[in-house]
Amino acid sequence: MIRLIVTRLVLSAVLVVIASLAIFVLMSFVPGDPARTILGANATPDLVARLREQLGLDQPLPVQYGEWLAGVLHGDLGQSVLSGDPVAQLIAVRLPVTLSLLLLSTLAISVIGTVVGLGSAVRGGPLGRLLDTVSLVGLALPSYWVAIVLVALFAVAIRVFPATGYQPFVDGPVPWFLSLVLPVAALSLGGITIVAKQMRDSALDVLGRDYIRVLRASGIRERSIVFKHVLRNAALPSLTVLGITVVGALTGAVFVENVFVLPGLGSLVTQATTSHDLPVVLGVGVVFTLVVIVVNLVVDVLYGVLNPKVRVR
Template identity: 35%
Template structure:
């Protein structure tokens, strides 16, 4: 197991380096100058050059990349071009909301997906067909459309939750939980459909294994076989794709944040891209990439514990 952790950590370092290089390069290949975006309509060639000099944009790109990477290693992600606030502080303020939303979406995806997948596998006939149709719909629904429908029905028409509902967990846990319900469902419904299909396929294969016949002949109840033995084996392939599911949720969270007015990092990155606030874009992407890599490491270790065949010899 130690070899597995070391090998994954060895891969994480070049992954972060590549992400940092690509993001830094892409931001400075975007047409237009951040100085012009800051100055607005009153920008003149002379004022643009002055602001670029103040921001250090007149320095060679490679020199800026080295300085930014060194400062990032020391926890300094730079200063926002627009707000002049430290990027690290801005992300620390926004990341809790994004992580809350992503984890909430993941909980919805796993709970609904595994539950429906198991039910579909053990209840052939009408339940299986209904769940199959529901998962097809879930995979095709855009998050922004489903989120707006949830808002219109449960917030505007029924008034069960406020329209703008995010409250930090540390301020009011109950209000935070109420505010997380609709966004988490909107974010996690597509992933739930995907996990349901994966779980169903894995469960059908597990229930067709010879050990199930042996357990049945030994008098073990069907419920015990499904929940204790078949489900455990079926979770191995499902767990292997959890990292991919988390990345998908992270990537689509900014859409849900826009709809539900979530003060998250995804919304911050979107406004920063539009405003050419490159330090915020670079810092946000590298932090999210580090979180995804750390989660993948955790999943790989968990997968290695469940399936010894993937451990390095």
């Protein structure tokens, strides 16, 4: 297990470099000029050229990327081209918002999806058919559309939760939680249905195996069979789906944060991409890549906990 973790960490460093290089190359094709954005549309070409030289934007792209990467290796993510603020500071201010959204969404997806899927497999009948229908609907509905509907229902019509904004946890856990209920619901709906469907199919497969029949014939209580044997074995494929779903939630978080006006990394990278603020886009891209790495690492560790064969390897 330790060798597995060390290998994953070594590969993670390579992945961060590849991801940042891909972002840098893709951003070079995005139309826009930060110098023109700062100076305005009426600035003269000579003034724009001088500002580009001051910002280092006139250098070849490999040189720009090399200087940025050298700064990252020394713990410096650079400065925002537009505001001049350190990118690390901008990320540190907004990171708690995105992490709160992702952590609560992960908790909702894993707990609700597991409970609904396992209950559907054990009970069967109409609940299973309902889950199949809801799963298709959950996959078809994009998170930003769900967010708009939730705002119209629970923030405008009923006025139970705030429509926009974010309350920091230090201001109180209740306002913090209420400000994230609708964003988490919008981000989690699709993931819950996917995990529930996978858990139901896996649990049904386990319930049909011979050793489950032997356990029942031996007089073992049904609750013990479900939670000690069925859940443990059905959790392995569901864990893979959960990891993929959480990684996909990063993309959904960008849209959800903009709909609910949350000051997180999603809204930051949207603004930076529009204004062609490359250091900010690269910094957020590195953070998102690290989140993906952490999620995959946690999934690998949980695999080792649930499956002894992985620990042996």
